Amino acid sequence: MGVVERRAREKEQRRETILDAAKEIFSRKGYQGATMEEIAARAELSPATLYLYFNNKSELFASLNIKMLAFLCHRVEQVAGQKGLEPPEKVRHLAQAMHDVYTFDPLILTNVLHMQASQELMDLSPELKEQVNSMAARGLRLMAGIFQQGIEQGLFRPYPPVALADLVWAVFSGLVLWEESKHGFAPEKDYLQDTLELAIEIMARGVSK
Amino acid sequence: MGVVERRAREKEQRRETILDAAKEIFSRKGYQGATMEEIAARAELSPATLYLYFNNKSELFASLNIKMLAFLCHRVEQVAGQKGLEPPEKVRHLAQAMHDVYTFDPLILTNVLHMQASQELMDLSPELKEQVNSMAARGLRLMAGIFQQGIEQGLFRPYPPVALADLVWAVFSGLVLWEESKHGFAPEKDYLQDTLELAIEIMARGVSK
Amino acid sequence: MGVVERRAREKEQRRETILDAAKEIFSRKGYQGATMEEIAARAELSPATLYLYFNNKSELFASLNIKMLAFLCHRVEQVAGQKGLEPPEKVRHLAQAMHDVYTFDPLILTNVLHMQASQELMDLSPELKEQVNSMAARGLRLMAGIFQQGIEQGLFRPYPPVALADLVWAVFSGLVLWEESKHGFAPEKDYLQDTLELAIEIMARGVSK
Amino acid sequence: MGVVERRAREKEQRRETILDAAKEIFSRKGYQGATMEEIAARAELSPATLYLYFNNKSELFASLNIKMLAFLCHRVEQVAGQKGLEPPEKVRHLAQAMHDVYTFDPLILTNVLHMQASQELMDLSPELKEQVNSMAARGLRLMAGIFQQGIEQGLFRPYPPVALADLVWAVFSGLVLWEESKHGFAPEKDYLQDTLELAIEIMARGVSK
């Protein structure tokens, strides 16, 4: 492995460092509240350096979201692609997968949704925009597919599949927001697990005949 | 009806105009993203005029939230205070009430939660801070009370009532976020009703023995 | 005295009310620090009303200074015009007169000097500008006259009279500034008298052969 | 002399450039009247740049005053510490020292006194506040010490030493204000020297038995 390769790996590592820092700051302060300077400080770099890796603030944010969406898609894909699993089982696995995602980073969805909501404001390059959108769509399509399969096998009520995917999304988002709300309302942590279980049941219930 | 009265009514109306504009903008852009200039433009006023009615940006935001919380509390109170209604019925009514609130303004909770999350950053006057917090607490206490009553009557599983109130909150927030997400993912509107029904069932299920 | 006269007197009274309020506020906050709103509040009037009596902030300030200068000139005139008084006596009386002025309003000179210093910045009407300048000049001329007389009678050293008048001014200003400085350095009040006495001596000493 | 050193020196130089510009503008317009934009323009920098060197307007003003007070303290210290000098001589030297300070920058005291007067209004960091106050106190203590010594040796009348230091201060301030007043009254420059001499005599006279 020559110098070129090492350089490339180093560069990739820096990128990750920055994305990690960005995740931390964007999560805590929101997109508008975060400053490039603060992200740079957390990454132990100068603000100017960030611009060597990302064209501007919104592309940094977008790249972060793509990374997170990729992880989410990956997990959902695993579930969707699992052979020899009945749809109801898959739904359970799906919920578990989403819980994993949530555990991996509780703020994924807050961010992703925010990205979606204000996409028109950000001046992303067309490629990035495309990437974000297609990835989000893919995640939903995968989820919808699971429910669709169940419907086709006559196991699920024929709720329009998109709506069900949205339900997953919604309940999951509930968890996220709920988590956030605790800064103010402060229930005990453990009820998250209870809530998750209920959410799984809802999903299963909502789709099984 | 003297001049003074008309003046007072006009003033109150302006306040409402501003709060409406603020709701619109804060909802779309978030607290940090919204600018006083934009809010003023939407209210068809000059930015300076906003400061005749609100001391600063955060107090405008806080006032908006207080108004929304007041409406929410009012509705929940109606349900909680309804005589001759069994707790399970009340839970159904509660869900309906929250749907009303949601219909009245789909963005209530997004804002309120954001307010809770970043409260420490805003330099609110102590009075306003107190008002926001006590109102939020009151809303939760009312909801918790409904479940508590059910538990005491042996009709509900003894989930800690706070957790249940949080569940309501969480699922409801899910609806909100879900709604938001549609800016990006755009499912059809009507599924909201389905989701709500499911949410009602969850709540009933989660609490009935 | 008809209605017209009463109206005129009332109007004059309002003017005085405003000038009093202005004196208070300008003294405490300085020209730039004072706001029309604060002055209006102190005069128990609306800001708009101030503009019925004065064209703008600087003319209000200028009018105030003219009033104060008038009082100062009046006192100095009394001393200068006193028959049968030898110049050395007159100097003593002059110092006393200035002390009276100072007692009447300790901030006269701070204000007047500020006015002089930044005159070019204020957009005064030519008439007001003229009035302020001629009044200040008259005050100095009167003081200079006293010393001049002494010199002509061979009683005072032939210091250029303007310089001596300036000395009076300077020492007196010292008192003013000194008073101001006490907000920070806080010596006891009574030493003002001592200092004044010394100042009188300086003045007498500086001019007597 | 590495890059780091040169950077540091350049940075220090910029700071000085800004302080010089600030001195000029604050002196002419006063604290409230001066604008950051004007100061920046004079320093041939953008307003934003000022904030790289000073946290805000009041800290810039405070830093300026600290610098000036430091110079003043330094000069007074030299006089106070001079061995083999009788108190009366020291008073003369003190007056000369203050004249030096005045020559170095005629506006030192105008600024410093203004700072003292409105200190409570400015939101300085506690450290800066402490620095300004302790430095001003130190200057006065040094001056008072000189007179105290004379009193203890029975050479001066037992005027409370603080009052005497204040007298020095006051007369000196008179010079400053007087200088200011000339923008309006414009006597010739040279009389400053005469006035100074008289001031020296006052001080000597005021304190010698």
Place this chain on the structure above:
DNA sequence: AATGAATGAGCTTTCATTCAT
């Protein structure tokens, strides 16, 4: 490649001034 330094653009906020009533 990395950064210290600089800045233009924009935001919140204030205030002298105006005007309809």
Place this chain on the structure above:
DNA sequence: TATGAATGAAAGCTCATTCAT
């Protein structure tokens, strides 16, 4: 005559972004 309400203009300050080194 008096004023409540409104606002243009400007001030302090922040921050994404650039550029010389």
